[in-house]
Amino acid sequence: MNNNNIRKSALALAVAATLGASAGAQAAIEVYDEDGTSFSVDGYFNAFYVNRDDKLADTRNSDVKMGFLPNTIGFNFSKEMGELTLGGRSSFWSTINDSLQSPTDTAIDVRQLYATVDGAFGQVLMGKDFGLYARSNIFQDEILMGFGSPGAATGVSFGNIRTGYPYPNPSAQITYRSPDMGGLNVAVGIFEPANTTPGPGSEQSAPRFETEVTYSADLNGVSLTGWLNGRSQKSENDTSSVDSTGLGYGLRASVAGFSLSGSGFTSEGDVPVLISDTAAPISEEDADGFLVQGSYTLGANRLVLSYGETDSDQADYETENTSVAVFHSVNSNLKLVAEYNMFEQSTKSTGADAADIDTLALGAVVMF
Numbered sequence: 001m002n003n004n005n006i007r008k009s010a011l012a013l014a015v016a017a018t019l020g021a022s023a024g025a026q027a028a029i030e031v032y033d034e035d036g037t038s039f040s041v042d043g044y045f046n047a048f049y050v051n052r053d054d055k056l057a058d059t060r061n062s063d064v065k066m067g068f069l070p071n072t073i074g075f076n077f078s079k080e081m082g083e084l085t086l087g088g089r090s091s092f093w094s095t096i097n098d099s100l101q102s103p104t105d106t107a108i109d110v111r112q113l114y115a116t117v118d119g120a121f122g123q124v125l126m127g128k129d130f131g132l133y134a135r136s137n138i139f140q141d142e143i144l145m146g147f148g149s150p151g152a153a154t155g156v157s158f159g160n161i162r163t164g165y166p167y168p169n170p171s172a173q174i175t176y177r178s179p180d181m182g183g184l185n186v187a188v189g190i191f192e193p194a195n196t197t198p199g200p201g202s203e204q205s206a207p208r209f210e211t212e213v214t215y216s217a218d219l220n221g222v223s224l225t226g227w228l229n230g231r232s233q234k235s236e237n238d239t240s241s242v243d244s245t246g247l248g249y250g251l252r253a254s255v256a257g258f259s260l261s262g263s264g265f266t267s268e269g270d271v272p273v274l275i276s277d278t279a280a281p282i283s284e285e286d287a288d289g290f291l292v293q294g295s296y297t298l299g300a301n302r303l304v305l306s307y308g309e310t311d312s313d314q315a316d317y318e319t320e321n322t323s324v325a326v327f328h329s330v331n332s333n334l335k336l337v338a339e340y341n342m343f344e345q346s347t348k349s350t351g352a353d354a355a356d357i358d359t360l361a362l363g364a365v366v367m368f
Contacts, residue, residue: 028076029368036080041368044072047096048147048337048363055356066096067337067363068148068159074112085118088127097156111170123177125189131168132175132187132210133231134248137263138165140225142293142304142325145335147361149321149343157361162273163321163343164291164308165248165265169274171208183216193233194244195277196269201238208233208244208275223254231267231275240281244269257297264290272312285313300329317354319345335365 028042050063074091091112098107114127138144141160148159161167175189188211193204212229231246250263265272265288272287289310296303306323325339338361345355 028074038076038078040076042074042076044069044365044367046071046145046363046365048361050147051360052150053358055358056353064096065147065157065361067146067361067365068143068157069145070095083119085116087116087118089114089116095156120179122179125173125175125177128170128172129175130170131173131191131231132189132212133168133229133246134165134265135168135212135229136214136225136227137229137248137250137265137291138168140227140250140252140261140263141165141291141306142259142261142295143306143323143339145327145365146304146323146325146337146339147341147359147363148323148339149319149341150355150357150359160291160306160308160321162289162310162312162315163319164289164310165263166246166267166270166272167274169276173210175210185214187212191233193235194275196235196242196244196275197237197240197281198278199237199239199281202235203237204233204235206234221255225252226250231270233275237281242269242282242284244275244284246270259295259297260293262290262292264288269314271315272310273315283314287312287314302327302329311348313348316348317345318348319343333366333368335367337361337363337365 028040030038030040032039046067046069048065048067050065051060053060070093072091072093074089076087076089078085078087089112090110092108093111094106094108096106110128112129114125114129117124143159148157149163151158151161172192173189175187178186190207191210193206193208195202195204208231210231212227214225214227216225227250229248231244233244235242246265246267248263248265250261252259252261267287269282269284270287271282272289287310289308291306291308293304293306304323304325304327307321309320311318322342323339325337328336330336341359341361343355343357346352347354
């Protein structure tokens with residue numbers, strides 16, 4: 001096939017980037033590939049033993065949970081039509097964390113359901129996919145395949161969401177991506193806007209705009225990847241108006257088994273977890289955060305040190321998250337993970353402790 005963008009899912013690209021693996025090692029299984037038409041399937045499955053010490057609540061719990069990435073199965077389609085290649089992807093993301101709450105009714109969500117048109121001009125994507133703002137921030141996270149900080153009450157882990165970056169939540173979009181220009185890639189799209197000013201006369205007269213620019217190069221054996229992304233939208237009603245803006249950035253350098261990365265974001269009018277419709281108008285207060293990580297790969301083992309912070313006026317919290325993780329590749333399709341995570345949160349307006357949680361997570365990941 002002549003179109004790698006269609007054949008590689010966002011998940012596969014993220015996993016490949018995280019592990020430093022070749023794209024071929026993460027390739028989906030080809031079900032059909034003849035006469036310019038292809039169909040492939042990819043999957044990601046994981047489970048962790050989790051021991052969590054909540055110091056404020058003075059409780060310790062053991063669980064069997066999935067990691068930061070849910071269990072996923074994806075279907076990829078591609079067909080060459082003259083000078084164009086038409087493609088599409090549908091992926092289904094499922095939790096195992098509800099096994100006692102909903103024993104035979106596991107929640108399934110669709111985070112990717114889109115079509116693509118590729119040609120010499122680049123690519124146009126139409127449908128639902130991850131956003132562009134903070135996209136590389138999360139996909140370049142060294143503990144993407146690990147567990148990370150505690151999240152929702154259901155036991156879902158948050159990785160470094162709200163401790164270094166917001167979530168590029170999947171949204172309806174029409175996005176253009178440029179052809180590769182010597183390592184430089186540009187993406188820009190219009191997205192379904194969020195209603196952040198519910199009430200009489202609420203409207204979003206323009207779409208949400210998101211963009212990302214990435215650049216990769218090899219300088220005398222040093223592999224460099226840099227990115228800059230952003231988001232902007234406006235919502236208003238009869239009495240209020242909220243401009244939501246965000247800027248994300250980062251740089252990663254790798255050489256001789258060592259990798260060092262730093263990323264960050266700053267936003268206004270946007271709770272630094274994800275953008276969504278709200279029950280009441282939100283404010284235009286600020287938030288910012290950063291994430292620094294280092295890793296060393298020796299043979300089949302990769303050691304990761306990670307530290308991130310987020311400071312949010314709007315959500316009224318300060319967080320910090322420290323992770324130490326070891327990833328062991330049994331083979332290209334099976335990974336073992338051991339991670340120790342230390343998460344703290346305080347209420348910014350009062351300085352009171354809101355969370356102090358240490359988590360040990362031991363797990364395995366199977367992917368194809």
